[in-house]
Amino acid sequence: MDIHQFYDEGLSHASYAVRNEDQIALIDPARDPRQYLDFAEHHGAKITAIIETHPHADFVSSHLELHQTIGATLYTSALVGAEYPYQPFDEGDRIAMGNVQLEALNTPGHSPDSICILLIDPQNKPHSVFTGDTLFVGDVGRPDLRERVGNITEKAAALARQLYRSTREKLMRLPADVLVYPAHGPGSLCGKNMGDNRHSTIGIEISSNYALQPMDEDEFVALIMEQQPFIPRYFEYDVMLNKKGAPAYQASIDAILTLNDLSLRDRDVLVVDGRPQTMFQSGHLPGAINVPDGLRFETWLGSIVDPGEAFYLMAEDAQQLQALIAKIAKIGYDQQAVGKAVITGGPVQAASFDERHFAKNPQNYTIVDIRNSDEVAAQPIFSGSIPIPLPELRAHAAALPTDKTIVVHCAGGYRSAIGASIVAAALPHATVVDFGAHIHEFKPVS
Incomplete structure (x- = not known):
């Protein structure tokens, strides 16, 4: 039995492959499916199950594409109301993988339809739990993302109360040595106080996680609701896209038109310039917005550009352009990029700060x-x-x-x-x- 974590620094997103014998179950896969297919090929194993802990708000999953490509069964809670073909996976349901099993735990709170996935070892003992956005290292999932979107909507305070019960009645009752594998690490906007480690144990979290300390339900709700980070514009869009299932990754990014003549662009369409600040200041297109390529490029792009808003994407060279295309695809914004180009300057110069x-x-x-x-x-x-x-x-x-x-x-x-x-x-x-x-x-x- 082997657990492999795939980690995306830009979105602080962790996805997982649970491999046993010749079978692999994927949990919360990212948009680009290639890494998972390569992993399976390298180990001579077959991806037989793909599990979504909930419809994610901060990234787009490749679950539907993987199903369509390799025929693996998709599993998620029936509460999601998923529009793709799936097998309901709710409290007590199990998936057998040779001599180990994956068991669903319904853990509403971050979202009404969240599940955690308990890995049962060959001795029929809990080995690890994949907590999605319910429990993080040092934190719990924010409860304020599903007030207006999804198959089930719920007020943040009500979800916080569900989260209190999910942590106390489900996760904290697991043995202390059970490993905790969350869907996010520090820097994610799905929580507010995540620790630096990418996995933990139930015992460590009970002793050190501020949200799991002794307190009553009202105290918990007040604590969790305060000082949550802002919600990027793209979050609601991604929930619905994941509920539906995103289009195939490579075909989607290949469809973005390459602009060989910038003078032919539509002047009413936003230009997003991903070049470094100094290059942008020395010359850029009129009306362009500079979102410099960096660790959180996709988060800031999705915070200032509306879902569905068309834009052109500019970069300093072909390599950077390719990297930026991959980043916008992670949040589903490849669907609204109407053109891409390498740019070396422009007629507008920015004033310098004295x-x-x-x-x-x-x-x-x-x-x-x-x-x-x-x-x-x-x-x-x-x-x-x-x-x-x-x-x-x-x-x-x-x-x-x-x-x-x-x-x-x-x-x-x-x-x-x-x-x-x-x-x-x-x-x-x-x-x-x-x-x-x-x-x-x-x-x-x-």
Whole structure:
């Protein structure tokens, strides 16, 4: 018996292959199915089962494509109301894989239709549990993502109460040595306090996970509901796409048109420029938004571009373009990319930030703080700044005053590159500068 974890750093997503004898069960696979097919081929085994713990909000799964390609049976809770062919997998149901079994545990809370999967060893003892987004290392799943989407919707507070019971009545009753394999690690927006380790044990979580400490249900609900991170725009879209089943990965990305002549593009379609900030500032297309290629590229793209909104994707070379295409496909945005191109410059140059002038004359600037509201509350940096969280900036940028130079800042420089390009695109006649990493030189206001 072998458990293999596949981990995507960009989305902090963990998927799993449980291999026993010549059979493999996949749990919560990512969009690109190739890695799982290669794994099966390498081990001379056959993928016979694909299990979805719930319709994921933060990434698109390849479950339907794998089923269509290799004929493996799809399993998920009947509560999902899945639109693809599946075998219901709910409380007490088991899948036999030689001398081991996989058992379903209904664990609503993160979503009404969440399940965990218990691996039963050859001695008929619990060996490990694949917890999806119900239990993480050091955290539990957020309960506020299914208020408006899915086969079953539920208010966040009600889901938090279900999560309390799922953790106490199901997971915490497992033996302490049972291994915990969650669907996400630190950096994921599906929780708020995840630890650095990618797996754990029930005993460790009971002793150290803040959400599993002794408390009553009301205390738990209040604790879980507070200070949850923002919800990217694409989350609801991905829930529905996963409920339906995404189109085949390679065919979908191959269908994105290559633009050989940028002058022929539709000027009403958004341009997303994934080049580094300095390259974008030195020359870009009018109205383009700069989302520099980086660890969280797909998350920020899906936070500022609406599901269904058409866009062109630009990169500095063919290699980067290929990488960015793979990233947008992870969240299903390949479906709305209407063109792709390598770009080396453009007619529009961005104004540069003069740190010395700003330090001496801050009154000559309109300062826009695009950090999240909890960041601003915890550590204000400039008095009189205009707080607009980055995910909300496109909706409000055009209303900013233009009588002064607009300077956009975040906490470190990555988000401000995106934010400054959004404001400049909304206000083409204004002077807009990016604070960038210079923000580290300024102390918070007391």
